[in-house]
Amino acid sequence: MSATQVIIRLLGDVALLLWGIHMVHTGIMRAFGSELRRFLAVGLKNRLSAFLSGAAVTAALQSSTATALLATSFAAEGAVSLVPAMALMLGANVGTAVIVQALSFDISLVFPLFILGGLVAFRRGSRTRVRDLGRAAIGLGLMLLALHLLAETMRPVEDAPAVRDLFAALTRDPLLNLAVAAALTWAAHSSVAVVLFIMSMAAAGHVAPPAALAMVLGANLGSALNPAIEAIGGDPAKLRLAAGNLITRVVGCVAVLPLLGPIARELGAWGLSPGPMAASFHLAFNLAVALVFIGLLPPVARLLVWLFPEAIKAGDPGAPKYLSASALDTPAVALANAVRETLRMTDVVEAMLRGSQDVFHTGDRKRVAEVVHMDNILDRLHAAIEQYLSAIDGEALTEAESRRLSDVLAFAINLEHVGDVVEKSLMKLASKQIKNRLALPPDALAEIEQMHSRLLEDLQLAIAVFTGGELTAARKLAEEKEVFRNREREATERHFARVRSGNGERYEVSGLHLDILRDLKRISAHIIATAYPLLEQSEMLRQSRLT
Structure with a gap:
C-alpha cells in the first residue's frame, strides 16, 4: 500500500x-x-x-x-x-x-x-x-x-x-508533540477522536510512550482552544x-510536561501497554x-x-424600548409609547415576510432558521405590549383612548398571529420543500413571489391605517381580501385538475404550492383586519355579507 x-x-x-x-x-x-x-x-x-x-x-x-x-x-x-x-x-x-x-x-x-x-x-x-x-x-x-x-x-x-x-522526527520533542496534537484537536473539534487516534499510533509502536503522553496533553489543550x-x-x-x-x-x-519521562516509566512498570x-x-x-x-x-x-469586564450590551431586538412605566399615569402618552413599540413589531413582520420570500427561491436552511428565530422576537414584543396596556388604568381612559387601546392591542395580536403562521406553517412547508427536494415550477414561484410582494404592500397600508387613520388606505386594504380569495380558488382548481390527470409527482408539488398560498391568504386576513375598525366607525363596512 x-x-x-x-x-x-x-x-x-x-x-x-x-x-x-x-x-x-x-x-x-x-x-x-x-x-x-x-x-x-x-x-x-x-x-x-x-x-x-x-x-x-x-x-x-x-x-x-x-x-x-x-x-x-x-x-x-x-x-x-x-x-x-x-x-x-x-x-x-x-x-x-x-x-x-x-x-x-x-x-x-x-x-x-x-x-x-x-x-x-x-x-x-x-x-x-x-x-x-x-x-x-x-x-x-x-x-x-x-x-x-x-x-x-x-x-x-x-x-x-x-x-x-x-x-x-515528529515525536522527538515533547513540546512539538503537544503542539501537533493540540492543532489536530482544534481542527477535529474532538479530543475523544484525537486521543483514540493517539492510542492507535502508540499501540502500533509508531509513537514512543513519552511522546504519546505529550500528545495526550496536547489533545486536552486543543479541546479548550x-x-x-x-x-x-x-x-x-x-x-x-x-x-x-x-x-x-x-x-x-x-506542570506535567517535564515529568512525562518518569510518568511513562512508572506506568510501564505497572504493566500497561x-x-x-x-x-x-x-x-x-x-x-x-x-x-x-x-x-x-x-x-x-x-x-x-x-x-474580562462586562461589556456594554447591544440592544436586544426582543426587549421593549418605548414602554416607559412612568408614562402609565398619563394614558395618552402610554398609548403613544405602545404604538411606537407596535411599529417595531411591524418591522419584524416585514423582515419575516421578506425572509419567507427568499426561502422558497433559495432553499437555504440557514435562512429558515433565521426567520423562525424572528418569531421569538415578535412574541416577546407582543407579550411586553400586552402587559403594558393591561397596566393602564382603564377608568382614567376617555372613550377615544379606550377605543385606541383596543385598536393597538388588536393590531399587536394580529401581527403576532402573522409571525405564528410564518414560523409554524410557512417555514415548515419550506423545510419540507428543501428536505424532499421539491422544485416548484417557475409559474408557482412567480405567484408566490407576487403574493409576498402584495402582503408587504398591504402591511404598509395597514401601518398607514393604524398610525394615521387613513380611510382610503383602509378601503384599499379591505379590497385585497377578494384578491387573495380568488388566487386561492384558482390554485385549488388547478390542483384538482392535476389530481384528475393522475400525475403523482406534479400532484405533490401542486399540493405544496396550494398549502403555501393558503398560508399567505391567512396572513393577509390578519393584516387586512387592521382596516375593519376604521371602516366600521365610518359606516363603510357591512355587518354581514349574507343577503
Whole structure:
C-alpha cells in the first residue's frame, strides 16, 4: 500500500470516527435534550454537583464541547454563576476521559450489533425517541468500526522505514508533540477522536510512550482552544468560562510536561501497554486537574471577572424600548409609547415576510432558521405590549383612548398571529420543500413571489391605517381580501385538475404550492383586519355579507 493510500484511508477513518461522535451527540440531544438541560440546571447549584453533572452529561453526549455550549448558555443568561459553570467544565473533561477509557477495550466485535440494532430502531421505531436512540446506537457502532479500521490501516505500515523516520522526527520533542496534537484537536473539534487516534499510533509502536503522553496533553489543550477562539469578541460570560477552562488546561500541561519521562516509566512498570497507558494517563491527568482546581475556582473566577469586564450590551431586538412605566399615569402618552413599540413589531413582520420570500427561491436552511428565530422576537414584543396596556388604568381612559387601546392591542395580536403562521406553517412547508427536494415550477414561484410582494404592500397600508387613520388606505386594504380569495380558488382548481390527470409527482408539488398560498391568504386576513375598525366607525363596512 502506497503512502498516499495510507493517508487517504487514515483521513477517511478519522472522518468516520468524527461522524460517529456527531451521530451519538445529535441522537442523545434529540432524545433527551430538554431533560439534559433541566438536569444541568439542577446540577449547577454547587461545585461538586456541577462537576458530577458535567461528567455524566458529557459521557452521554460523547462531547465536552456540547456540554460546554450548554454551560455557556446558562452563564450567558445569568442563570448560573461562573464558579459552578467552571466546575461543570472540569467534570466534562473527566467525562471525555471516561469515554476514551471505555473505548480503549477491544470491543470491535460489538460494532455490528450496535449498527444493526440502531438501524432497526431508527427505521422501525414507532416513537421519535426510539428512532433518536437508534441514531445514537448507529453512531456508537460507527465509532467502534472507525477505531477498528484505524488499527487495520496502520498495521501494514508498521515496519515501513519512511513511516518510522517520519514519526521519529515528529515525536522527538515533547513540546512539538503537544503542539501537533493540540492543532489536530482544534481542527477535529474532538479530543475523544484525537486521543483514540493517539492510542492507535502508540499501540502500533509508531509513537514512543513519552511522546504519546505529550500528545495526550496536547489533545486536552486543543479541546479548550475551540470554545476560547469562538468566544473572542463575544459575550464576556462566554469568554470568561472558555478562558477559565483554557487556563486550567495550560497550567496542568505546564506542570506535567517535564515529568512525562518518569510518568511513562512508572506506568510501564505497572504493566500497561502503550495504548492503555495513554488512556489511563488521559483520565489521571483530568482527575488531577479537577482535584487541584475544584477548590481554587472562586479566586480564579474573580480573576476572570477582572480580566474580562462586562461589556456594554447591544440592544436586544426582543426587549421593549418605548414602554416607559412612568408614562402609565398619563394614558395618552402610554398609548403613544405602545404604538411606537407596535411599529417595531411591524418591522419584524416585514423582515419575516421578506425572509419567507427568499426561502422558497433559495432553499437555504440557514435562512429558515433565521426567520423562525424572528418569531421569538415578535412574541416577546407582543407579550411586553400586552402587559403594558393591561397596566393602564382603564377608568382614567376617555372613550377615544379606550377605543385606541383596543385598536393597538388588536393590531399587536394580529401581527403576532402573522409571525405564528410564518414560523409554524410557512417555514415548515419550506423545510419540507428543501428536505424532499421539491422544485416548484417557475409559474408557482412567480405567484408566490407576487403574493409576498402584495402582503408587504398591504402591511404598509395597514401601518398607514393604524398610525394615521387613513380611510382610503383602509378601503384599499379591505379590497385585497377578494384578491387573495380568488388566487386561492384558482390554485385549488388547478390542483384538482392535476389530481384528475393522475400525475403523482406534479400532484405533490401542486399540493405544496396550494398549502403555501393558503398560508399567505391567512396572513393577509390578519393584516387586512387592521382596516375593519376604521371602516366600521365610518359606516363603510357591512355587518354581514349574507343577503
